[in-house]
Amino acid sequence: MTAEPADPNIPAATEWGDRHPAKAQLRHQVWTALQHSGAAIRDPVGHIPHFVGAEAAADQLAALPFWQPAQVIKCNPDRPQAPVRLRALQDGKRLYMAVPRLTRRQCFVELDPATLQQQGIPFKQVAAMRQALIHGRLVSFEEMQPIDLVVVGSVAATVAGGRTGKGAGFADLELAMLQLFSLLKPNTQIVTTIHPLQLVDADQLPVEPHDWPLDWVVMPEGAIATHHTFPKPTKLDWATIQPDQYRKIPILKQLCEKANKA
Numbered sequence: 001m002t003a004e005p006a007d008p009n010i011p012a013a014t015e016w017g018d019r020h021p022a023k024a025q026l027r028h029q030v031w032t033a034l035q036h037s038g039a040a041i042r043d044p045v046g047h048i049p050h051f052v053g054a055e056a057a058a059d060q061l062a063a064l065p066f067w068q069p070a071q072v073i074k075c076n077p078d079r080p081q082a083p084v085r086l087r088a089l090q091d092g093k094r095l096y097m098a099v100p101r102l103t104r105r106q107c108f109v110e111l112d113p114a115t116l117q118q119q120g121i122p123f124k125q126v127a128a129m130r131q132a133l134i135h136g137r138l139v140s141f142e143e144m145q146p147i148d149l150v151v152v153g154s155v156a157a158t159v160a161g162g163r164t165g166k167g168a169g170f171a172d173l174e175l176a177m178l179q180l181f182s183l184l185k186p187n188t189q190i191v192t193t194i195h196p197l198q199l200v201d202a203d204q205l206p207v208e209p210h211d212w213p214l215d216w217v218v219m220p221e222g223a224i225a226t227h228h229t230f231p232k233p234t235k236l237d238w239a240t241i242q243p244d245q246y247r248k249i250p251i252l253k254q255l256c257e258k259a260n261k262a
Helices: 021-037 054-062 079-090 111-118 130-137 170-180 244-249 250-260
Strands: 072-075 096-097 108-111 136-140 147-154 186-195 216-217 221-225
Touching: 054 170, 054 216, 054 221, 072 079, 079 096, 079 136, 079 186, 079 216, 108 130, 111 250, 170 186, 170 250, 186 250, 244 250
Parallel strands: 072 096, 072 147, 147 186, 186 216
Antiparallel strands: 096 108, 108 136, 216 221
């Protein structure tokens, strides 16, 4: 995909919007390409795009060597990763899903396949975000188990390990907080599932110090190991967090207050 000049008709960043114009431009290019090709399921603009082939991408992920031994998986709540969440539950894995917008102090939902089976709740039902929030158990970081595999949603990704989501920075915040609570292992893999039209040239997608690079990019046709050389962040980057995020993410406000007292 080739970069194009900035489009003056693209709206400026709004609440939770991106503060990086180049990434904002790239996202609109990807959303437009998905719309025009018919690869998007529903309007992708403003979303982690639900794409044709999401189930096949989940199958490709489940075929990778690190999937089977992974016992604990963290996955984003967006619709294109519902097949990943379903496959994780079917394969007996404990699943953590972030509460959308991290609006709760207990900002993750735990889905335990054994508990769901005992309750007679179908896995396919709770693989959907809204049902996961109803039937899952809200947990704090202190209640969570160390994570073997992280699945993140993306609007665009590169073979070099770069990614961008919708621009609000939730995935990077979640990973930084998981790191803060020692819930990421040294070998925890970070992967995304996307449509091929979401794969862009590396020079179009800058990786900033607070960005968490991808270890794998998984598509319906196969998976790519990025072999990235970017360092993973080691802590929350307070300098990049916006005032509205402090106000509206309870756990972030609490961690900030604790850091200031330290």
